[in-house]
Amino acid sequence: ATGNTIVLKPSSEDPISQVKIAELAEEAGIPPGVWNIVHGGRNVVSGMLDHPDIEGICFVGSTPVGRDVIYRRCGETGKRVIAMCGAKNFALVMPDADLDRTIAACMTSFFGNAGQRCLANANLVIVGEGLSEQEHEEFYQEVVERFVASASRIRMGYGLDDTVHMGPLRDKKKRDRVVGYIEKGLEEGATLLLDGRQFELVNDIPDTCFVGPTVFENVTLDMTIAREEIFGPVASVMKARSLKEAIEMIHQIPYGNAASIFTNSGKWAREFQYNVQCGNIGINVGIAAPMAFFPFGGMKDSFFGVLHGQGREAIRFFTESKVVIQRWF
Template sequence: MAILEEPITSPLRLQNLINGEWVDSEGRMVDVVNPANLQAIAQVPISTKQEFDQAVAFAKEAFYDWRRTPPLARARCMFRLKELLEKNFEELSRIQSMEHGKTIDESRGETRRGIEMVEVAAGIPTLMMGYNLEDAASGIDEYLIRQPLGVFGIICPFNFPFMVPLWFAPFAVATGNCVVMKPSSEDPISQIKVAELAVEAGIPDGVWSIVNGGRDIVNAMLDHPDIKGVCFVGSTPVGRDVVYRRCGETGKRVIAQCGAKNFAVLMPDADIPKTIATCMTSFFGNTGQRCLANSNLVVVDEGLSKGEAEAFYERIVNEFTTAASKIKMGYGLDERVQMGPLRDQGKRARIVSYIEKGLAEGATLKLDGRIFELVDERPRDCFLGPTVFSDVTPQMSIAQEEVFGPFACILRARTMDEAIDMIHANPFGNSASIFTTSGKWAREFQYRTECGNIGINIGIAAPMAFFPFGGMKDSFFGDLHGQGQEIVRFFTESKVVIQRWF
């Protein structure tokens, strides 16, 4: 099987999109490196605050006309954008594999999920509707309308460079706002391509802008008085202590979707082969760099005798470890490959430090990710195999902290109550899954577990575009979530009109 053709054949020089024009930045350029072969595939500018301010000024100007454009006309832009994204589906997917490292299946999945956001945003004439009540009081009618606010900032993460920005941008634009987006400087290329297509789709100048860069752009966005709100996806320390706090200080709306440590609870009546298969992609898909990835597997032996419980736990550990050991690694554009590299060497080093922590804390290393094979010869710097620890206790740091890599901890619980207690003792609350054939257990789990997204026999509890992307505790800061009806409310101000005619 050959490696799929690469859409980028020589390094690109990326620009900013300001007022509908692609312009060079005055900032320094940094390399965007393909982690599978360490080759530079692009240079991205680290733009200046002045360039950001300029983009916001144009966006503010564009807002005047754009908010007066009927929702149906804005929806048509979304339809055209959707069509262009479909037309470029394969190229966009392959770019993601090159810039991030993920496998082609994962990239295509990401592309599909991103397009679904645009599809849902195309329904904005219906989604944006308010409501009314005739005779709210005698002879008085009352109605609610939703109005766009102005210019929004979007700060994008590296792990889903194509999809995550589309959780926000299509909805912001469809509701009549303008966006200034800062893609991740680690893998900005697919988002640059999306912006090119947005321009081609007829989205007016200044409505959809891109300013590449780093921390300076984030700071400029958080402080800018004309930025009405910020959407952020990234780590908890930055999301909570920087983005959420600063937006509060400057009176901006904020969605900060942050870190996670997700639990999968395996009950003794679960369909084991299907559960193990699902766990492989849940724990190791996207090389574990997914905020909905499960990373703690809790084996519950409720109702089993002591001997049965031991055997059940051993079976799960062995089957999980065997399946993980079979995952093929290499370049994401190679169709044999089931897991690609980590985004960069620093991320790899961080995960290796957690392997060392796990050993120091007394967990049993069943599968050591530091020892691995690739399907072909290539630089190994960013690769790390799946790691599996058993005999993990909830107090260990490997069970508590977000590792963000192909790293699994297997824990034990006597009862489902004990498993839920473990989940609640963890500071994060992004998602949790249960694997069972019992409706009673599943309902109880769904009812009690304090996490924003619940999977029942689902390993990656990722809500579709028309549902909000939940998140609780240290995994989310804000009031309204991304996607679905909530994001429409986030991007609009509710205005109530009370009307009487004399």
């Protein structure tokens, strides 16, 4: 759309989707040399970062790589950069929330794609704004019971089966990593309400790469499962006495990719959207994904660069501005 040729290096762990898109581009008549794919690992990335004919780099991946490799090297070589990195997203449930719709939204945001997306929620905070301690505890128990009950009913199996709600993780290595986080949560003192290591599949397929919906409570912000991006179907449930406290909890995490609030109060929604240091804000939306004509936000350790992907900011990134001053006689 902006007249650039591109060199795309897909993830070496999951390259097929980008290959298929390139095949469709070729089939549509895009000339050879405009849409290019290069497979490989770190050596390919290093070559792209150092090549003088590449003027800009767009990256999606982990914060350590985005911050310490991509962003730093682009600064050294004078390339413009969009580095979209890790996340640890929060969802707040306020006392006035529509719980039926809230729980339904949470199921897709916490467990959709088996938690393998940067906008997946990971920490569920049940807020007691305006409630007594007893009322807050009762509200907390109601939300937790509904959340766990719905998560336990998620159908797992072959991802292309229309009756299945959740498919596998990317591979066995990924599955082992998520299981490691579950075990770490138990070691650090969290309470396991729903154990994703035990599950049933609706299809007769190997279970090698599956982990079921997992729910922890009694989670504190110093725990690994509360701070690190697991990239799997693991939810940590916490309490906050007030909206202010809940926002402060979000700010104790180094990431700032997305955050959601479920409420019918315009006051609470405005306070949340103006004060939370995250780039993508959801109001009664579990997956705070902007439409393509808006920028994909990100703050703190979730984003490195100046211009974001999507929308007008992406157009500015992929073009050079030109100013013409004219006078005619």
